[in-house]
Amino acid sequence: MAARRALKAVLVDLSGTLHIEDAAVPGAQDALKRLRTAPVAIRFVTNTTKESKAELLERLRKMNFDVAEHEIFTSLTAARNLVQEKQVRPMLLIDDRALPDFEGIPVNDPNAVVIGLAPEHFNYQVLNEAFRLLLNGAPFIAIHKARYYKRKDGLALGPGPFVTGLEYATDTKAIVVGKPEGKFFLEALRGIDCTPDEVIMIGDDCRDDVGGAQSIGMLGILVKTGKYRTADEEKINPAPYLTCESFPHAVDHILQHLL
Numbered sequence: 001m002a003a004r005r006a007l008k009a010v011l012v013d014l015s016g017t018l019h020i021e022d023a024a025v026p027g028a029q030d031a032l033k034r035l036r037t038a039p040v041a042i043r044f045v046t047n048t049t050k051e052s053k054a055e056l057l058e059r060l061r062k063m064n065f066d067v068a069e070h071e072i073f074t075s076l077t078a079a080r081n082l083v084q085e086k087q088v089r090p091m092l093l094i095d096d097r098a099l100p101d102f103e104g105i106p107v108n109d110p111n112a113v114v115i116g117l118a119p120e121h122f123n124y125q126v127l128n129e130a131f132r133l134l135l136n137g138a139p140f141i142a143i144h145k146a147r148y149y150k151r152k153d154g155l156a157l158g159p160g161p162f163v164t165g166l167e168y169a170t171d172t173k174a175i176v177v178g179k180p181e182g183k184f185f186l187e188a189l190r191g192i193d194c195t196p197d198e199v200i201m202i203g204d205d206c207r208d209d210v211g212g213a214q215s216i217g218m219l220g221i222l223v224k225t226g227k228y229r230t231a232d233e234e235k236i237n238p239a240p241y242l243t244c245e246s247f248p249h250a251v252d253h254i255l256q257h258l259l
Helices: 028-036 053-062 075-086 096-102 124-135 160-168 182-188 206-215 249-257
Strands: 009-012 041-046 073-074 090-093 110-116 140-142 150-151 154-157 199-203 219-223 242-244
Touching: 028 041, 028 249, 041 150, 041 242, 053 073, 053 096, 073 075, 073 182, 075 096, 075 110, 075 140, 075 154, 075 242, 090 096, 090 124, 096 199, 110 124, 110 160, 154 206, 182 206, 199 249, 206 219, 242 249
Parallel strands: 009 041, 009 199, 041 073, 090 110, 110 140, 199 219, 219 242
Antiparallel strands: 150 154
């Protein structure tokens, strides 16, 4: 394999990698402090649609993570950018706590469908309304298509199965804006002077985090926390650059071997 350029940036997934709901992964706060001693830029990239960016930042700070707002790039931000670019009025199938990230976006008489994780809204009547809009040609924007995610009470369905169901019913394909789309990772790096081969991604999702990052030339570290299940690393090709127990182990490897 060709020699890689020096590491300039680290992308870090949040839910399942740094924390699970309101509980931090053991040792994650100290590991982040150690990583900040390295000469690399750090960005936190997340597909979460359960809460706004402001609420997410508050959650992280309550768990004593040293994170600045400008360091977080969310799929909600990417979706809002696309809605504004297309100048559409979306039917927002997202959690109510995420609505502040779409403040100022007109939603009356919707002519597009934007779907994220919205357990309280995933019922027949609402999905059927989205189905009818899509049948009439409305643009279909999926904030992401994760199959499942980790909660304290176990694994739970993500938006992916609902997006796929609407795609199947309407014979359309959604525009996916979050991980694993390459554009999402590149947008997260905006303002950092680096190329993908100078970046490493750490996450608990073999496909969305690691596979997506590696598809555009980054390295990917898969951690065995969050949604990780045995042999996940065998589900993507090429395999992860590294599979390790947790975020602190990933940081140790970076500090010892990649700088």
